């Protein structure tokens with residue numbers, strides 16, 4: 001019997017979507033306002049879900065306090081109130097789209113979660129736009 005448990009988190013961050021190897025015009029045509037050289041910000045909402053068997057002794061799939069602290073350490077401390085392009089090493093050469101941010105978050109969390117459990121990351125860049133990655 002597998003159960004999915006989820007934890008919501010939140011962070012604010014700035015980014016710019018562009019490629020250094022493209023002209024400004026091509027970046028503008030592809031990324032529009034998101035190519036603003038002065039950056040712009042989003043209020044990101046994150047839902048991290050872990051699916052697995054309920055532990056017979058604790059009754060938990062995963063201790064939510066542990067998951068909360070893990071998200072704080074790996075995601076919020078690394079990305080909250082940061083300029084993703086300039087301050088988060090993973091985006092040095094990776095466009096910080098919602099898709100790529102979700103994959104980076106997944107890859108940061110995955111090693112810390114028991115391999116018998118499934119991990120899923122849902123990242124809302126706006127209330128209406130969100131992406132899902134589960135490896």
Ligand code: NI
Pocket residue numbers: 015034040041042
């Ligand atoms: Ni944006």
